[in-house]
Each structure stands twice: as structure tokens, then as C-alpha cells.
Amino acid sequence: MTVKNKKILILVFLTGCVLLGYWLWLSLRPVEVVAVHDNGNHSYVLVRNFPLTDKGKINWWLKNKDILEEKYDIPKPSSSGYFTVIFWDFGDGYKEEGKYDRLCFDDMKTKVNCIEKDAVFSVDESRNMGVMFTVYDGDNYRLDHNGDIIKVASD
Secondary structure, three states: OOHHHHHHHHHHHHHHHHHHHHHHHHHHOOOEEEEEEEEOOEEEEEEEOOOOOHHHHHHHHHHHHHHHHHHHOOOOOOOOOOEEEEEEEOOOOOEEOOOOOEEEOOOOOOOEEEEEOOEEEEEEEEOOOEEEEEEOOOOEEEEOOOOOEEEEOOO
16 A cells, blocks of 8 residues: 555545544534423424434433423423424524514513524324424424334325
């Protein structure tokens, strides 16, 4: 093996190590729940460092749903048992409404009460469908009666 090939191999190896380290750092950061806003049976959870993978998001919900209920009193099912919890990336924080298509929260009495619409995950429950998981920019899943996660075929 020539010196040039060894240098290329070392560079590729080091680049791979850096990328792997960065991915691990991203996936191991703790999720930060910044705020929770309510709108009847819909709850909006503003988060930072949400898991990157579909499986990571679902597992985070399953592990933390009781904590969310205790600490934030969510989800709040309707009389029929239906609820929706949507997780939004908090990004750069609250902003004024100004820009088109921001999500604003009426429960905040300030002009700086909106976020960019960057949903990352949602959980819905209804009598007909049971618990459904939607991963934005990903797939949809259902929690079956045995506790297994089933990928829902897309149309």
C-alpha cells in the first residue's frame, strides 16, 4: 500500500469517526420540555433535542408519558377518550406572529407567543384506532393490544 493510499484511508477513517461521534452526541442529548400549551383535548409540547429516529421518538413517549401526565396534566382526553399530543421543535424560541404560518398560543398574554410550525411527532388516541404515532418526515405507527408497535401502511 502506498503512502498516498494510507493517507486517504486514515482520512476516511477519521471522517467516519467524527461523523459517528456527532451522531451519537445528537442522539444521546436529553430531551428538554420547554413548555406545554393546551387547547382542549389537544396538547402542544415544545421540545428541544427530541430523538432523531422514529423508534427513538416512540420509545421516548412510552417511557415519559406518565411523567408528562404527572407534571403537565397531559394528555387531556375528551369525554369520548380522544386526545392529541403534538411535539413541536422549539427551535429559536418564541417569536411575534408577524411571519405567515406560525403557531401562536392564546394562553400567553404577550406579543411574543408564536413558534415556527415544525412538528416532529404526535400521539393520538381514539376508540376506533387506539394509540397512533405520527412521525413527521417519517412514518405512522399503531400500538396494538399486545403493546407491539405496528408500522401503518401509507396510501
